[in-house]
Amino acid sequence: MSLTALFDIGKTGVLTYQRALEVVSHNIANASTEGYSRQDVIFQNMPSTTASIVGISGRGVKIVDIRRMYDSFIELQLKTESSNLAYWDVVYNGMLRLEHIFNEASDIALSNSINDFFNAWQELSQNPSGTAERALLIDKANYLAERLNLSYKSLIDERQEIYNDTRNLVDQINKYINQINELNEKIAAAPGSLDAKDQRENIVKRLNEIVQITYFEDNAGRYSILLGGMPLVDGGRVYHLNVGLDMNQNMRFTIETVSGTIDVTNLIHGGKLKAEIDLRDSTIPQYMNKLNMLVFDLTEAINAQHRKGYGLDGSTGNNFFTQLYDLNILSPPISPYSDIIFKINNINANTYDKYQIQFDGTAVPPTWTVTYKTTSSSVENLEINSWSDATDRYYKLKFNDIEITIKNPDNNLNFTFQIKQHSALLFNVTVTDIQKIAAAKTNPTGPNSGVMDNENARAIYSLINSRIIGNATPIDFYREIVAEVGVYSLRAKTQKSFQQALVEEMEKRRQSLSGVSLDEEAVNLIKYQKMYEASARLIRVANEILTTLFDMVR
């Protein structure tokens, strides 16, 4: 072994530790970079190449690898849980906005306007002839209608808003998969590009937060990204996601592939996107339906009672709120038929169908036929009850959660009807002439009654305690909605904080492996600096030795 080998060993030390210092600086510089994995230098001694029997020391040190401190299992778990966290985060925020719409904790709660409306009837019952009381009632009724319109409209706006958000998310997904594809190619070209891998990992993580995906790495280090089995990035190709609305105004997601467009809506699980779908197309419509049912049943119950009463001008049979269904009496030739009362017990897929109802009163026993107008097929679950009081005969038809009460039907009664959609939006007061508000039970212009007849007003007031909305009173029905929003929102909140804790724990584990500790880096810095200094000193020592040697010959 020659003396100059000392120089070489010193050189390997200097170069190696210089490189190690570079890695440490890179780590320090990226201490707060999101998704950065700490890099670690692996040293190895260089063995001697000469053969000898006695021990021969090696030729210095070299770097065999700069490793990314990365555990794919932890990363995968972290991605899954982050995606769940993102899901609950979106749901929670969505529910917060719903809570604002149904916020009963505030003083401007919707239930107050329901109470005010009924109290106005009570007020009217004290002085049924009063102009002020009548005007107040119309005012309160209008306010109730506006409040319900507004709440419903807020829900529609919320759906639109979510749709806009979703489109942005889809754009982002497409942007991310483009980036992943680009990074794939970079990594395939330069497998040692650790930071590109970190970048890609980061994008995959963000993508996963938007929509839960599966991915795997091929031999060249490329990632294939799958959405519920359908490829988004595969073999250098990118398949873009699209979103649109179907005829029911629900969101549909599609992927354009070589073989055509494929609907992937049902393949979407987890992540923000799923949360948006759930909120927009499941949770919100549920509350919209409830509001529609509240409005429809309230309208029908108030109208039915109002039609029985008389206005100050002796008018009767008038509706108070705008009728929320289309009714077409085919026979007998009279209209409108005021003895038909509708009620919805639950809104389902068949609620807004067009039905035809025929009565054969001459048959023994009398028969009812209910058919879908479009297909002419009979409804399957028709249930008929009938009863009589002193003067009248009533029939109650139940099918598809719709209840129709008909008083004294003509033997050949035949009509079609269709319940209007978005009744909460159409909810409106139809009475404009305050004289026509039916506070009286008997005609006030007739001999046996007068302007102070308040019996019908009291009857309408008493509806606040009657089970007129499905099987609940108006307030009970409404507070059920509010409580449900609250419960669901609370669940989202709890789930979110649980997921947050989980993700934090994962993050801790990830950081424990991949994160940068400045103290640790400081130690490494000193360590590598000292090593560098030592290696440099070694060269000086070699130099001195060599000088000493040369001096001998001088």
Added chain:
Amino acid sequence: MKITTGFLYKTFINDMNKHIEEMFKYQKQLSTGKRILFPSDDPVAISRIVKYNTEISALVEYARVIDVAKIYNSSVETAINDLKNMIIKAKEYSVNGATDTLSATNRVALAQEVNTLIQRSIETINTKVSGRYIFGGYKANNPPVNPSTGIYESDTNFQYLDISFFLDVTANLPATEFFTYKVDSSDPYRDIKVFIPYNQTVTTSGTQPHDPDPLSALLMSQPSAGAINDPDAQFTTNGGTLSIKLGENELVSVTIYPGSSLNAIRDAINNSQARNYVKAWVVNVKKNPTDPDDYRIVINSVPNGKSDKIRISVNTQDNPSEGLNLLSYNPEAGSSAMSLEGNINGYNYITDPNDPNYYSFNNNYLNENYYLRALHFLKVALLNNDQGRIQKAVEYFDKIADKLYRQQSIIGARLNKIETTTYYNLEVKTNINQTLSNDQDADALEAISKLNQTMTVLQAMRITLSNFFSSNLFDFLK
């Protein structure tokens, strides 16, 4: 486990955010005074809060209704009190008028006084409170009694107001209950309400022992051959004897000649010794002016107001269920052809002094029950210088005063009910408010202490941040 710098900062920020969020919540609770700011804060409580708010809002409304009901009923009470004072005055007049020393002229003068009372009474009964005539029915926008005729022109509906959950109270008092004395001539068959006295139940079966006077009379049933449309046509073929006994008085026999008409039988009874105990009338009981005539004999005890059992046995050759047999009445033996009628249609309204039925038993009933009628009775008696009837009027006024007391006690009961309900509602409201407050209101003490606690923690965190995080190993590399 290695704790890295980035993670340390991140956790620190998360924790700090949590605390700040918490602090915001308590601060918001304190500033709004509410514990629940969103449904999700406590979904169960929010559901209850909605319910409580509804109940409170209903109670607030009920409080307003109660005020209205109170005003109306107090006014009715005051008005009745005035009427009572006038009746006392009228009684004084009648006692005064009945004295022997009073001349006819003096009585006419008294009649003028009574007339003034009548006018004042009508004014009182037409009292208007906040735009509404309290003694009217639903037609409360018009005076209930016509000042010139004394006829009640409103309807008889009671207006009910809800003063609590499932509890209502009447707001008005249609004056027909005690006031009307004259019936609209265009509608002679209009029903007048007849009160059943406390100790008597009128049955139409006729087989029950009964107290026929003053509220009821024995009414002959319709002959099987059909209604009698001429009271002067022959009624009994064979004639016979009627044996009439009132209470424990002696039995009196009345002979009826063969071929007698209804009118003839009436006169036979009224002209015999039986007139000391009973009186007979012939009435047309058709319900409707357009119905065919239907004349019957009606028998009741005299003098008016005398109450006792009547028995009539018949001895005749007439066919069973025909002729005189229709006049038998023996509730104890169970063989009764006549029935007991509380109020005979069309019979209450005879006001023509020339009518043989004027001041009949039913008029007697009306006189005792209807305020203006009693005054009118006194007025007519004074004008006619009829000392006996003036004396009679005293009794009427006692009864009318009684009746007013009764109406007053009804109103008193209403006011009582209103007052009790006011307290009850108040109590319910207080309870609900308390429960609501438990659910809804922030516990200030708790919120403040929690806020302080959170602030202390936050303070500690900030100090930690500035002291601990400010230094790391690099600071020691010199």
